[in-house]
Amino acid sequence: MTEKIAVLGAGSWGSILANLLDENGNDVRLWSNSEAQAAELNDHHTNQHYVPDFHYSESLTAYTDLAAALDGVAAVLFVVPTKAIRSVAQQVAAVLQQTHQKPIIIHASKGLELETHKRLSQVLAEEIPADLRQAIVVLSGPSHAEEVAKRDITLITAASEDTKAATFVQQLFMNDYFRIYTNNDVIGVELGAALKNIIALGAGALHGLGYGDDAKAALMTRGLAEISRLGVALGAQPLTFIGLSGVGDLIVTATSVHSRNWRAGNELGSGQDLKTVIETMGMVIEGIPSTKAAYELAQQQSIEMPITEAIYDVLYNNADIKQVIPQLMRREGKPELQ
Numbered sequence: 001m002t003e004k005i006a007v008l009g010a011g012s013w014g015s016i017l018a019n020l021l022d023e024n025g026n027d028v029r030l031w032s033n034s035e036a037q038a039a040e041l042n043d044h045h046t047n048q049h050y051v052p053d054f055h056y057s058e059s060l061t062a063y064t065d066l067a068a069a070l071d072g073v074a075a076v077l078f079v080v081p082t083k084a085i086r087s088v089a090q091q092v093a094a095v096l097q098q099t100h101q102k103p104i105i106i107h108a109s110k111g112l113e114l115e116t117h118k119r120l121s122q123v124l125a126e127e128i129p130a131d132l133r134q135a136i137v138v139l140s141g142p143s144h145a146e147e148v149a150k151r152d153i154t155l156i157t158a159a160s161e162d163t164k165a166a167t168f169v170q171q172l173f174m175n176d177y178f179r180i181y182t183n184n185d186v187i188g189v190e191l192g193a194a195l196k197n198i199i200a201l202g203a204g205a206l207h208g209l210g211y212g213d214d215a216k217a218a219l220m221t222r223g224l225a226e227i228s229r230l231g232v233a234l235g236a237q238p239l240t241f242i243g244l245s246g247v248g249d250l251i252v253t254a255t256s257v258h259s260r261n262w263r264a265g266n267e268l269g270s271g272q273d274l275k276t277v278i279e280t281m282g283m284v285i286e287g288i289p290s291t292k293a294a295y296e297l298a299q300q301q302s303i304e305m306p307i308t309e310a311i312y313d314v315l316y317n318n319a320d321i322k323q324v325i326p327q328l329m330r331r332e333g334k335p336e337l338q
């Protein structure tokens with residue numbers, strides 16, 4: 001299948017997904033917000049800040065002109081950080097209004113809008129009305145740009161209420177090292193993606209504080225319990241949380257040295273202050289704003305999320321990271337399954 005596709009966001013994940021789509025034989029336009037980055041990609045086929053030492057396909061073209069990047073595309077893939085999704089969607093809608101194209105909209109970002117707590121497909125649907133597009137598909141699961149760049153094996157999920165659109169996206173991305181499953185639980189897939197980053201911050205912190213494997217397994221398991229609790233209250237199907245976009249993504253993000261969230265947590269646990277951690281990462285740490293959005297959602301829904309609450313206290317209330325773990329341990333005893 002050869003399609004014309006625009007990928008919006010030339011950071012680590014956007015640029016590597018664009019390269020994969022190019023390898024799969026598509027005509028790919030990678031949209032960047034930086035002239036210097038686009039020139040580096042077009043002239044040297046590198047993106048040193050985001051994926052050091054990776055050589056991109058020479059047929060992959062970077063653009064800074066959004067209208068040119070979107071011209072005639074069958075699909076638009078959003079891979080900008082959560083906080084930029086709404087503003088980029090507004091820019092896309094303005095172009096689509098002029099050109100009368102109706103592309104499929106895909107996003108591979110992981111978060112909840114901070115101000116509204118909305119899922120990203122909800123933000124996209126609001127800003128790109130149905131008459132300007134086809135269905136919205138969410139691409140999510142255990143996947144790090146660093147490993148996909150090496151063509152290591154990766155399996156993820158394409159979720160949409162529209163099965164045909166999910167199957168189209170499955171076919172677009174599948175190859176010998178990248179395998180896609182379809183799913184129709186958009187709510188569960190997006191919530192799994194956003195909420196696992198919070199637990200990954202906690203797992204990194206445990207590592208930085210010197211705790212062992214038992215503690216990490218406990219955090220992931222009880223983390224999944226609270227993710228599922230909030231997810232089901234918000235309309236997700238419980239089984240989605242034991243799939244690739246649920247426990248699969250939780251495992252990789254809470255254990256991998258590639259994870260920006262795990263690394264941020266590890267640095268916090270090792271004694272680094274939050275401001276320095278954010279400044280030195282040089283890439284988006286989605287779990288930090290997602291912790292605030294999830295904390296507020298849990299309060300609204302009266303859902304108990306003790307791990308999220310503890311991480312919220314560390315990130316937003318200056319709680320001592322060394323104290324929050326004993327406090328979690330001393331909570332009243334409970335049945336495991338509620």
Ligand SMILES: NC(=O)C1=CN([C@@H]2O[C@H](COP(=O)(O)OP(=O)(O)OC[C@H]3O[C@@H](n4cnc5c(N)ncnc54)[C@H](OP(=O)(O)O)[C@@H]3O)[C@@H](O)[C@H]2O)C=CC1
Pocket residue numbers: 008009010011012013014032033034050079080081082084087088108109110111143144145146282283284286
């Ligand atoms: N990295 C990974 O392996 C994976 C990431 N994801 C998700 O993908 C999303 C993107 O992550 P990732 O690629 O890692 O992030 P990065 O920090 O590596 O890159 C983000 C990119 O988006 C650009 N950007 C930011 N704001 C805007 C804007 N308003 N308009 C246009 N471009 C903008 C940044 O530009 P600038 O250089 O100017 O900041 C940068 O090029 C996140 O939601 C993340 O959770 C999902 C799976 C895997």
Ligand SMILES: O=C(CO)COP(=O)(O)O
Pocket residue numbers: 110141142143144197200249252253258259260261262284285286
């Ligand atoms: O979502 C991811 C892995 O599936 C990427 O996680 P990080 O943003 O923590 O690197």
